[in-house]
Amino acid sequence: MIQFRNHRTDGLILIDRTAAQFLTRFLTLAAAALLISAAHAAEPEPTPLVDQQHCMFCHTDNAAFLAPSFQQIAERYRNVPNAAAMLEHKLRMGGRAHWGDMAMPSPAERGGPLSAQDAHTLVQWVLSH
Numbered sequence: 001m002i003q004f005r006n007h008r009t010d011g012l013i014l015i016d017r018t019a020a021q022f023l024t025r026f027l028t029l030a031a032a033a034l035l036i037s038a039a040h041a042a043e044p045e046p047t048p049l050v051d052q053q054h055c056m057f058c059h060t061d062n063a064a065f066l067a068p069s070f071q072q073i074a075e076r077y078r079n080v081p082n083a084a085a086m087l088e089h090k091l092r093m094g095g096r097a098h099w100g101d102m103a104m105p106s107p108a109e110r111g112g113p114l115s116a117q118d119a120h121t122l123v124q125w126v127l128s129h
Helices: 019-038 049-054 070-077 083-093 116-127
Strands: 002-006 011-015
Touching: 002 049, 049 116, 070 083, 070 116
Parallel strands: none
Antiparallel strands: 002 011
């Protein structure tokens, strides 16, 4: 038995050692799950860039439309070495389709030039899905 003092009633609470070990493990796992989910939280949407580049004309967050969803792109490229650089280049230059028939339009066709920093911001946001 483990004794804990209840400061509200100034009495003792007795907890079986097995129950205390279970509670400790449970709280440790819950804290770890919270930390992991916070680490994998999606980047905030860079709404002005998404609007300027008309991303939502072809993409959605989680369902294929005219082009793959941001979630599909993230699942395909998230753990691929140098994928971010390749995707940033694709955003800045446009180019042939990687899946499906629709090619990525050039920035001029989407809403104007796209800086390297803006392309990086968009790619990091997409990969966080």
